[in-house]
Amino acid sequence: MEELFQEHLEELRTLGLIGPKHIEIAKRMDRAADELYADEVEFYLRREPNPEGHRKTLGKYGLLGIQVPQANGGLGGDALALALAFERLGQVGMGPVTFLDVQCCLTETILNRWGNKGQKREYLTPAARGKKIIAYCLTEPEAGSDPASLSTEFEEAKDGYRITGTKYLITNGSIADAYIVFAYPKGKREGMSAFLVDRDEKTVKVDMRLKEKVGLFTSDTTLLEFNRAFSPKENLIGESGRGLHVAYTGLLSGRVGIAAGCVGVIEDCLNSATERAKSRVQHGKLIGKHQLIQRRIAAIAEHLETARWPVYAAASWKAKHDLRPDDQELRKLADHRSTIAKVIATRAAWEASDHALQVFGGFGYSILSAPGRHYIDVRATRIYEGADEVLELKIASDVLGKEFEAYK
Amino acid sequence: MQIGLTDSHATYPDLIEKHGDLLDEIDKACKELRPIEDRSYLARRFNDRIVPTFRKYSLLGLPISSKYGEGRGIDPLTYSLALERIGMEGTGVRTFFSGHISLGQLTVQRWGDEDQKERFLTPATRGDTIFAFGLTEPEAGSDPASLKTEFEERDGNFILNGSKYLISNGSIADAVIVFAYPKAKREGMCAFIVNSDSKGFQPTQLKEKVGMFTSDTAMFEMHDVKVPKGNLLGPRGKGLSIAYSALMNGRLSVAAGCVGVIRDCLEEVLDYSRKKVEAQKSLGRNQWAQRHIAQIATNMEAARYITYTAAIVKGKYENQTSNIELRTEADRLIAQAKYFASNAAHDSAEAAVKILGNDGQSFGYRSPRHLCDVRVTRIYEGTDEIMQLRIASLLLGRDYEAYQ
Numbered sequence: 001m002e003e004l005f006q007e008h009l010e011e012l013r014t015l016g017l018i019g020p021k022h023i024e025i026a027k028r029m030d031r032a033a034d035e036l037y038a039d040e041v042e043f044y045l046r047r048e049p050n051p052e053g054h055r056k057t058l059g060k061y062g063l064l065g066i067q068v069p070q071a072n073g074g075l076g077g078d079a080l081a082l083a084l085a086f087e088r089l090g091q092v093g094m095g096p097v098t099f100l101d102v103q104c105c106l107t108e109t110i111l112n113r114w115g116n117k118g119q120k121r122e123y124l125t126p127a128a129r130g131k132k133i134i135a136y137c138l139t140e141p142e143a144g145s146d147p148a149s150l151s152t153e154f155e156e157a158k159d160g161y162r163i164t165g166t167k168y169l170i171t172n173g174s175i176a177d178a179y180i181v182f183a184y185p186k187g188k189r190e191g192m193s194a195f196l197v198d199r200d201e202k203t204v205k206v207d208m209r210l211k212e213k214v215g216l217f218t219s220d221t222t223l224l225e226f227n228r229a230f231s232p233k234e235n236l237i238g239e240s241g242r243g244l245h246v247a248y249t250g251l252l253s254g255r256v257g258i259a260a261g262c263v264g265v266i267e268d269c270l271n272s273a274t275e276r277a278k279s280r281v282q283h284g285k286l287i288g289k290h291q292l293i294q295r296r297i298a299a300i301a302e303h304l305e306t307a308r309w310p311v312y313a314a315a316s317w318k319a320k321h322d323l324r325p326d327d328q329e330l331r332k333l334a335d336h337r338s339t340i341a342k343v344i345a346t347r348a349a350w351e352a353s354d355h356a357l358q359v360f361g362g363f364g365y366s367i368l369s370a371p372g373r374h375y376i377d378v379r380a381t382r383i384y385e386g387a388d389e390v391l392e393l394k395i396a397s398d399v400l401g402k403e404f405e406a407y408k
Numbered sequence: 409m410q411i412g413l414t415d416s417h418a419t420y421p422d423l424i425e426k427h428g429d430l431l432d433e434i435d436k437a438c439k440e441l442r443p444i445e446d447r448s449y450l451a452r453r454f455n456d457r458i459v460p461t462f463r464k465y466s467l468l469g470l471p472i473s474s475k476y477g478e479g480r481g482i483d484p485l486t487y488s489l490a491l492e493r494i495g496m497e498g499t500g501v502r503t504f505f506s507g508h509i510s511l512g513q514l515t516v517q518r519w520g521d522e523d524q525k526e527r528f529l530t531p532a533t534r535g536d537t538i539f540a541f542g543l544t545e546p547e548a549g550s551d552p553a554s555l556k557t558e559f560e561e562r563d564g565n566f567i568l569n570g571s572k573y574l575i576s577n578g579s580i581a582d583a584v585i586v587f588a589y590p591k592a593k594r595e596g597m598c599a600f601i602v603n604s605d606s607k608g609f610q611p612t613q614l615k616e617k618v619g620m621f622t623s624d625t626a627m628f629e630m631h632d633v634k635v636p637k638g639n640l641l642g643p644r645g646k647g648l649s650i651a652y653s654a655l656m657n658g659r660l661s662v663a664a665g666c667v668g669v670i671r672d673c674l675e676e677v678l679d680y681s682r683k684k685v686e687a688q689k690s691l692g693r694n695q696w697a698q699r700h701i702a703q704i705a706t707n708m709e710a711a712r713y714i715t716y717t718a719a720i721v722k723g724k725y726e727n728q729t730s731n732i733e734l735r736t737e738a739d740r741l742i743a744q745a746k747y748f749a750s751n752a753a754h755d756s757a758e759a760a761v762k763i764l765g766n767d768g769q770s771f772g773y774r775s776p777r778h779l780c781d782v783r784v785t786r787i788y789e790g791t792d793e794i795m796q797l798r799i800a801s802l803l804l805g806r807d808y809e810a811y812q
Contacts, residue, residue, distance in 0.1 A: 045616060144766045146687040169766055212450060212771040214780060283551040283811045291810075292793040357618075357783070361549050361791060362574045365784050367616045376618060376780065379761065380769050387765055389696045406695075408687055 001030045004267045005088050008308070012084075017316065022081045028061040029085040033092050035060075040092050040218055044373055049220040051175045054099040055130060065128020066104050067253070067322075068112060072120055074128035079253065079322060083260040083315035087308070090264020091271075094377040095218035097261030101385075102171045103127060105253035106136035107180050110194070113249050113325060114238035123178060123196060134196075135176035137167040137224060138247050145390040146407070148244060152183040152226065154195065160232040161195060166207075166225055169384070173222030174206050180250075181226065182243050192243030195231035203229040215376030252335055254385045255342040256315050262349035262381055263308045265374050269349075269356035270300045272370045276359050287359070296355040303348040303355075314341035336398045343391050346381040353378050427486045433465045434490050438497050445497055448622040449777055454580070454613075455622035458504050459535045469533025472513050476525060477533035484726065488664040488719040492712075495668025496675075499781035500623035502665035506789075507576035508532070510661035512539025515585055515654040516601070519642035528583055528601060540581035541658070542572040542602070542628070543651050549574075550794050551811070552651055557588040557630070559598065566600060566635040571627065574788070578626025579611035585654070586630070587647050597647030601639040608633040619780030656742050658789045660722060663715040663745035666753035669782050670708040673760035673775045677701060680764060680773075691763070700759040707752040711745075718745040740802040747795035750785035757782050 001009075009026055012018045036057050043050040058064055066082045068074020077085070082104060089097050111124040111134075126132040143150040152165025163183050173179075179197045184190070197204065207223040238246045277288030277297060287293045314337035321327065321334040356371035357364035366372045382388050390407065397405045441461050448455040462468050471487045472479030482490070495502040513532050516524055516539075531537040548555040557570025568588055572578070586602045589595070602609065611628040642650045681692030681701065691697050718741035725731065725738040760775035761768035768776050786792050794811075801809045 139766070142686070144686065149687050169769070214769055214771060214776045216769075281547075282549060282554070284554070285812070290793075292796065358786065358792065362544070362787055365618050365787055366614075367618060372618050375783070379776075379779075382762075383766060383769060387762075389694075389762065389765075392696070408689060 001027065002033070002088065002091060002267075004271065005030065005091070005264075008087070009084065012312065017312065018080060018084070021077060022084055025063075025066060025075055025077045025081045026084045026088060028063055028075075029088045032057050032061040032063055033088050036089075036092050036096055040096065043218045044093070044095070044367060047217040049174070050095070050218045051099055051133070051172055051220040054096045054218075055133060055175070058096070058100060059130030063100070064103055064130040065108060068108050068124060068128035072112070072128060073125040074108075078315075079256055079318035080312065080315040082253075083256055083311055086257045086260035087264045087267070087311075090261035091268040092264075093218065093373060094258075094261055094265060094381055095216050097257065097264070098171055098216060098219045098380075098384075101254055101257040101261070102136050103133065105257040106250035107134040109253040110180060110237060110246055110250045114194075114246050116234070118234050119196060119237065126177075132177040133172050133175050135170050135172045135179045135224075136250055137170050137173075137179045137181045137226075139168050139170070140166055141168045141223075145387055147182070147247060148192075150182065150184070150192075152181065153186040154183040154193065154231070155186045157230065160230055160235065162228040162230055163195060163197060163226045164228055166223065168223050170222050170224050172220050173224050174220045179204070179224070180237065181229075181231070182247055191241040192247075193240050194237040194243045194246040196235040196237060197226070197229050197231045200229060203227050214379060215373075216380050251385060252331075252338060253318065255338045256311065256318055258381055258385055259307070259311045259314065259338070259341040259345035262345040262378065263304070263311055265349045265378060266300065266304045266307055266345075266352040269352045269371055269374055270297075270304060273297055273300055273356040273359040293359055296359050299355050300352045303352040307345040307348040310337070310341040310344050314338040332398075336395070339386070339391050339394055339398070342386060343388055343395070346378065347388070349374070349378045350382060423486060423489070427482060427489075430470075430480065430482065430486070431489060431493065434467060434493050437462050437465045437467055438493055441497055441501065445501060445622060449498065449500075450771060452621040454624050455501065458501055459538070463535040466533075468508070468535040469513060469529070470509065472509075472517055472529055472533050476517075477530035479529065479533045484660065484719040484722040485716060488660060488715055491661050491664035492668040492671070492715075495665030496672040497668075498622065498777065499665060499669060499785065500620040502661070502668065503576050503620065503623045506658055506661040506665070507541055507581075508539045510657040511541035511654050512577075512581075512583070512585060514657045515541070515599075515650065516641065518653060519599070519650050520601075523638065524601065524641065532583070537582045538577055538580055540575050540577040540584045540604075541654060542575050542578070542584045542586040544574050545571055546573045546627075550791055552587070553597075553648060555587060555589070555597075557586065558591045559588045559600070559635075560591045564637060566637070566640065568600065568602065568630045568633045568635055571629045573627045574614065575626050575628065576788075577624050578628055579613045580624045584628075585641060587651055589647075596645040597651075598644055599641040599647045599650045600635045601641050602630070602633060602635055603639075604628075606633045606635070618783060619777065620784055655789055656722070656739060659742050659746040660715070660718060662785050662789050663711070663718065663742070663749040666749035666782065666785055667708065667711045667715055669753040669778050670704060670711055670749075670756040673756050673778055674701070674704045674708060676774050677704065677760045677763045680767075697763050700763050703759050704756040707756045711749040711752040714741070714748050715745045718742045736802055740799055743790070743795050743798045743802070746785075746790065747792060747799065750782065751792065753782045754779070754786060 039053050065074030066077045070076040127134050140150050154161045154163045181195050181197050184192050205225040207225050280287045317337050318334045321330040353374040357375050444457045466478040469479040474481045545555050559566045559568050584602045586600050608631040611626045614625045684691040722738045725734040757779035767773050
């Protein structure tokens with residue numbers, strides 16, 4: 001097993017925070033991550049998305065339904081098991097983490113919490129088993145940090161609903177078998193609802209696989225046009241009008257996943273930088289003996305510590321909340337912790353990858369180098385699933401009180 | 409100049425009188441280049457229109473004496489203003505000039521004999537001979553004294569063997585200034601002007617860069633490359649000094665280019681902040697965005713003045729090349745300018761990307777490109793670490809040097 005990861009697992013076990021189930025899931029991911037690595041680099045160098053590769057390898061180890069109850073075809077792990085799995089996967093890169101975050105955190109949690117029996121049978125179980133990929137469609141070109149201002153609309157139709165609108169930066173959009181789409185009733189700006197829409201070439205167009213991306217090349221990022229796409233009556237998720245609430249169920253879990261992935265990025269940066277420091281000679285000695293290189297190694301090590309404990313704490317509280325989903329106090333706590341963890345871990349990963357890149361000097365300025373890849377990829381993690389700017393406002397209003405909310 | 413941005417020219421009114429037209433020409437050439445650079449960047453392809461565009465306006469030998477070809481003979485401050493403007497178009501574009509002029513032509517102007525200046529500077533100022541600077545090797549980055557390329561003398565020629573790495577303009581250059589030790593020695597480094605069409609000279613483009621996609625970065629190998637005696641540049645054994653004197657010009661060009669990067673990011677986010685609306689409010693009305701804008705604008709002013717100061721002192725030194733104190737001062741100010749401006753540009757590009765939100769994930773916008781490009785400026789021509797050590801030892805004294 002990867003050394004740093006193994007150390008962390010042993011530590012958590014000694015502290016009594018994890019048990020055999022967590023370790024079992026962690027072992028699966030350790031093997032999957034090893035298998036993924038070579039392909040990941042190959043696709044990355046070609047700047048080509050590889051969602052099918054991610055799906056295949058992660059699916060092979062049953063990792064497409066980490067948090068889904070075993071009764072519904074998943075591994076039955078809790079949020080901490082998910083966080084640890086994502087930590088290991090993050091060492092490979094945020095591309096595969098982003099793939100899995102959408103499936104395990106954004107969509108499956110929604111179906112698990114709000115789905116009816118039929119939706120769980122038709123969507124949740126196949127998703128957990130890797131038979132269906134489900135995409136999360138909230139963001140639009142004009143609605144990023146303020147999802148409440150989205151403009152996709154639905155109309156009542158015979159036996160269901162017809163949905164029209166454009167969704168942007170949708171991960172796994174090209175390969176999704178179904179989409180969870182958030183929309184307002186036509187002509188209104190309240191009463192947002194969530195719908196399951198099946199893939200359909202005629203009414204759901206993948207308008208472009210985003211090519212001008214700065215990073216995250218192995219992630220499939222799309223623009224989707226819904227043109228009177230049909231969602232049958234039984235595919236309304238949760239209560240009508242509770243769409244934003246449903247959306248946040250996904251984000252609450254998603255942020256933990258991304259944060260955990262970033263912990264893995266920092267670990268890979270530490271491993272790479274350490275190896276380089278111990279092998280590269282300049283000015284007559286191993287660069288690891290130069291004070292100015294040592295300060296960067298120390299900084300990465302510090303970033304690792306500052307990132308992983310908030311993530312473990314957030315995941316632990318999320319796990320407790322998942323056992324009592326109606327407990328509002330627990331929800332607030334899990335929400336606050338996972339928001340802070342996401343801001344901290346993504347920032348720490350950015351700084352750590354910058355340090356690691358610098359340790360490699362000219363060689364670091366290349367996607368052939370792991371820190372170079374992490375450096376470009378991590379940028380997106382401070383934007384998606386809640387940009388730093390808006391999450392900081394959220395943290396502040398958690399502290400000051402709702403009446404201080406300053407988004408507008 | 410944009411409303412709201414400090415007009416650098418207002419600070420130096422005599423400069424405008426003397427060089428206003430030239431700076432306008434540079435502005436024109438840059439504007440012409442922009443759409444081509446856009447397309448090249450998105451296609452991740454070298455921009456081969458830099459030379460034809462700037463040649464049209466005779467802007468390929470700006471600081472070179474007008475004795476040679478299209479040399480315009482401008483002073484270091486004016487040249488820095490030119491590079492600032494060019495830097496707005498992208499670090500890749502500016503890096504071409506750093507390689508071709510700052511590290512290339514200026515080194516020949518300083519150290520070459522009259523014959524070399526005629527043979528090389530005249531066509532170089534016309535863009536007919538492109539220059540590159542071949543110091544760095546796979547095993548010799550921050551410590552150029554440890555380089556391994558060697559030369560022998562045979563039948564009236566120098567024979568060069570070795571590899572150079574991460575060389576800007578490396579695969580498009582006609583003439584490369586190459587540094588090498590006498591065979592089997594570790595002292596007496598010499599500088600040579602190598603013709604890239606020599607037998608045994610094998611360049612390879614390096615394609616997997618994090619940014620700078622429109623810049624040519626290459627490695628090249630030399631297998632028994634023959635260099636005529638007349639191409640030894642400067643005195644024998646003075647190679648390392650020549651390299652460091654070249655790097656002074658190179659570093660100043662990096663600093664100036666970075667000022668331009670900050671300016672371009674600022675222009676983009678001012679425009680974006682006014683136009684982008686979320687939740688019925690202009691993005692620019694948010695305090696969080698204003699904080700980033702203030703940071704970028706302040707970075708720009710600070711980077712600008714440290715760079716201009718360094719350029720002015722460099723200019724003074726060029727008129728008194730035997731004045732060691734002046735050289736030390738110029739050296740230190742330039743190192744500080746490079747260190748500061750490159751980091752300020754990186755911070756500013758990052759702040760700009762934050763303002764762009766989701767649009768910051770796309771190279772369709774300029775600030776994300778600048779962020780990926782400008783990261784290299786904290787590495788090449790002296791990493792942040794080396795700059796810190798250099799500045800400190802120039803202040804403490806040579807006996808305090810702590811590179812080892």
